[in-house]
Amino acid sequence: MGWKISSHNHERRNKVLQNCQNRFTIEPDDFAFYEKVKVPPPTFCPDCRYYARLSFRNPRKLWHRSCMCGSVSSPRAKHTTVHFHGEGKCPNEFETSYPGEGKEIVYCEDCYNTEVV
Numbered sequence: 001m002g003w004k005i006s007s008h009n010h011e012r013r014n015k016v017l018q019n020c021q022n023r024f025t026i027e028p029d030d031f032a033f034y035e036k037v038k039v040p041p042p043t044f045c046p047d048c049r050y051y052a053r054l055s056f057r058n059p060r061k062l063w064h065r066s067c068m069c070g071s072v073s074s075p076r077a078k079h080t081t082v083h084f085h086g087e088g089k090c091p092n093e094f095e096t097s098y099p100g101e102g103k104e105i106v107y108c109e110d111c112y113n114t115e116v117v
Contacts, residue, residue: 062095069111083114092116 024045034041042049067090070081085091092108106116 020045020053022047037102062097063099065094065096065098065100065106067092067094067108067111068105069107069115081114084110 022045026041031041044052070085070088071092083090090111091106092110094108096106098104098106
């Protein structure tokens with residue numbers, strides 16, 4: 001890693017940030033914590049860091065999907081245990097935060113618990 005926090009220079013600092021150009025203060029206790037956990041001091045304000053974390057979440061929307069248990073696109077087209085619906089495709093439909101055009105394989109709760117638990 002190319003960064004180093006000098007332990008002798010922990011005075012209170014105001015930083016102008018690279019994203020929003022807002023100022024925020026980094027306290028001496030914060031520098032001690034960053035040194036302890038071996039991470040560099042932040043270059044984004046708390047609000048920008050919060051919005052960056054939100055960008056990794058799924059959208060606040062639900063899509064109507066069908067269980068992919070036993071379907072051709074499922075990695076487990078063959079069941080490893082006996083399901084309530086037998087050998088064919090599961091008839092369950094549900095709402096999920098994963099969009100239909102995504103690559104994620106989604107199972108209904110019953111099929112997931114049968115396969116995994």
